[in-house]
Amino acid sequence: MTYTELALAGAALAVLADTALLRTWLLRRRIYWTAYGIVLFFQLITNGILTGRRIVRYDPGTILGPRLAYAPVEDLLFGFALVTMTLSTWVWLGRRGAARPDGG
Amino acid sequence: MRHLSYLAVLAGCVLGTLPLEVWLRTRVYARPRRWLLAVLPPAALFLLWDWYAIAHGQWSYDPGQTSGVLLPGRIPLEEALFFVVVPTCAILAFEAVRAVRGWPAGDEPVGPPRP
Numbered sequence: 368m369t370y371t372e373l374a375l376a377g378a379a380l381a382v383l384a385d386t387a388l389l390r391t392w393l394l395r396r397r398i399y400w401t402a403y404g405i406v407l408f409f410q411l412i413t414n415g416i417l418t419g420r421r422i423v424r425y426d427p428g429t430i431l432g433p434r435l436a437y438a439p440v441e442d443l444l445f446g447f448a449l450v451t452m453t454l455s456t457w458v459w460l461g462r463r464g465a466a467r468p469d470g471g
Numbered sequence: 472m473r474h475l476s477y478l479a480v481l482a483g484c485v486l487g488t489l490p491l492e493v494w495l496r497t498r499v500y501a502r503p504r505r506w507l508l509a510v511l512p513p514a515a516l517f518l519l520w521d522w523y524a525i526a527h528g529q530w531s532y533d534p535g536q537t538s539g540v541l542l543p544g545r546i547p548l549e550e551a552l553f554f555v556v557v558p559t560c561a562i563l564a565f566e567a568v569r570a571v572r573g574w575p576a577g578d579e580p581v582g583p584p585r586p
Binding site for chain 1: 476483484487508517520523527528530531533536558560564567568569576577578
């Protein structure tokens with residue numbers, strides 16, 4: 368599978384985890400989208416450094432081609448998947464541990 | 472020092488978000504069990520992805536700008552750290568938004584409201 372295909376699959380899995388698997392439904396909450404917006408801003412900076420300085424290099428054959436702040440557009444889906452899966456898991460754990468005095 | 476470039480970016484992420492834990496009381500590091508349980512499963516999945524991408528030459532790392540420490544699967548140490556650092560920063564941002572705005576996240580304790 369190309370990076371493009373894997374990035375799409377990763378983003379889809381993150382949506383599936385948030386809605387159907389963990390049922391945290393962060394995708395409906397403004398706390399999530401506000402936090403994601405902040406993370407995205409800093410992702411463009413740090414990922415721009417990693418890709419712009421060519422610390423990380425991509426095979427042109429595995430990406431579509433368009434770049435944003437030096438990084439392949441696929442990185443947006445990659446970041447979305449990583450951040451969303453993590454936040455859904457974080458809230459899922461908090462929900463399970465909510466009865467505990469320290470909140471899990 | 473150039474071989475520490477990637478590590479320096481990660482260090483910047485950790486240090487840049489540390490004030491959130493101190494000043495906004497995000498309590499992410501203060502809840503180590505929940506923190507690690509939230510970070511590690513996605514990190515494992517993404518390390519698997521990383522391994523696949525590296526093995527298939529989809530992306531590579533400049534040996535001159537990385538520490539040279541390779542984990543099994545020829546995954547650079549920096550990548551493993553990336554999958555802990557970046558999700559941690561995301562949780563810190565999430566909890567910072569909660570601390571400032573007070574918006575619900577769906578994990579609030581249930582029961583009678585406190586006085």
